[in-house]
Amino acid sequence: MARRITLKEVAKTAGVSLASASYAVNRTGSLGEELRQHILRVAEELGYRQNMSARATRTGRTGTIGLVLPDLTNPFFPHLAQSVVQRARAHGYSVFVTDTEGVEDLEREALRVLAERGVDGLVWFPIRDVNTAEAETSDIPTIVVDRTLPRLESVQADYANGGRAAIRHLLDLGHRRIGIVCGPTDIASMRDRCDAAAALVRAEGELVFMVENSFSIDLDGSVTRALDQNGATAVFAGADIIALGIMRHLQAQGSVIPGDISVVGFDDIPWAQMSTPTLTTIEMPIEDMASEAVEAVIRRIEGSADLRRRVILDTALVVRGSTGPVPH
Template sequence: MGDAKRARPPTLKDLAREAGVSLTSASYAINGTGSVGPKTRAHILDVAKRIGFRLNLSAKSMKSGRSGMLALIIPDLGNPFFAALVQAVFREARAAGYQIYMTNTEGSEEIEAEALAMAVGLRVDGLIWFSIRDKDTSDGILSNTPTVVLDRTVPGYDTVSVDYLEAGRLAGQYLLERGHSRIGIVSGPLDIASMRDRCAGVVEAFRKGGEIVFNLENSFSLDLEPIVKARLIEDRPTAVFAGADIIAIGVIRFAQTQGLAVPADLSVLGFDDIDLASLTQPQLSTCEIPIEHLAGRALQTLVARIKGRDDAIQSLLVESRVIERESVARLLPLLPVEAGHAVRSDGTCQ
């Protein structure tokens, strides 16, 4: 053992010398700032990885007052939607020069409050918060931490969300245009404003013509409530709008166990466009939540706050669209005739 000395970690000067660049360029590349070109930045980062250079976040924080860290608080990593969202936020954060500390609150307001306190204690530069419900559980501890609420409505914070009311209208119009004038709605938990809005949009679209034979609530789960199963069989709508893809997949699975073919006997339209939507049999038609766009706008808004933007609280909305796959059939259109009957376009009466 004797005189052996432990090698010191490489410094920024070591990195600059090894990469053949100035100390300033090395600093710009590592910190994601300045005007270093993309090829030079990539070269410097490759050299940093090779020599084992690590940015001293504590020193950086003391010098700049910033840690280079953001916190991401989400409610349910078991839901495929949130898994995809986390990946998108991580990509956007890295592109902006930030690292992410993430906590899954598992649907618990107690864990959520603890996670928010932990993030503040870590002195993160900012926070992206996908709250469990439209409720502020922070108890005021975020007053000095730039925060963006994602996809929820919590007063007092910048928010980035989807225009869910308009998305619901588009979903309802899509079903009507394909001849589905008698549908059921299976929403997710209605204590969430975004869920209420998307379902309200469908209802609004159907006021122009059509019937909603049931409007029932279900958890974010493949497993359907007994009342939902019963009404699917008893009322026999031609289509179901599900407030989330995970519920829509549960509807498809249940329908198939009852001998119903999707979409021939029952059409199903989801909401989210999770990865599983394109892997179901049949592939799920759904309304897209543009996750990459949502994450990008959230990061842009948060970084602007971190850099000192002091204008009014913003509420930003992004647009949705219907992703047409295989789970919604196009019914034969009905043509009006005398005596209150209707004739299908193939000539048969109804």
């Protein structure tokens, strides 16, 4: 078996002190960037690998962050996961990613297992606005994404403004008879976007229906009935995955999008650019949310954080092919 290269050998080959070598590989301490990169190149050339067990014993940290997501079958979440991993890697952290399948018992178990594995911090996208694992997270630096949980720092988007932007776009195109299909409204971020959208429709047009669907491309009967019977010229969906299901249903019924009816989603998942027509949507600032979450959890790991901090990032309208002028 190959002999493990020691940090002392890295320091000697690089011509630096053991302390400087430690600072470089652990991304800590006061060290010039040129010197840090020199040491890291030497470490890579020698084949140096950190002994994480020894590091954890010495520092009390494992260099790992847990990322807990509700549903990796929804393309929104792989995009978020990749962004978190990339940002954490830039800080020298590895990420354990787990999917709770939208089941609160699995969510609680995932958080417990990550805590037992000794992760230094958690980035958590809860299933709902409920802390299912308060005991498990009480002693671990934890940042919540998209949801609001008491006593936990959170990173969110401006959902209400996004909902209004979607409706303003439809109103500017001449639409007045507008329907809304929300995602699960027991989630505050969904209520925010749909309530804001509905208020603007009522103020300047006619809200012909407002129904709810799960986060799925498959539509509930109440949704298909609303689409088929109420004569809306445009529909706003609270999530892209639902909007794509709406487009599929409408096209199967013979409707032309956007010639007969326009559709707007929310999230800007990768599939939004691959549908026919491409989906007009509200872009969630996923990379910025990931960056803020990782930066925040590292601040908490290092002991400098505000428990009450709540970051709200801007959304943006992305106009594509699924919206057009109101049909005459």
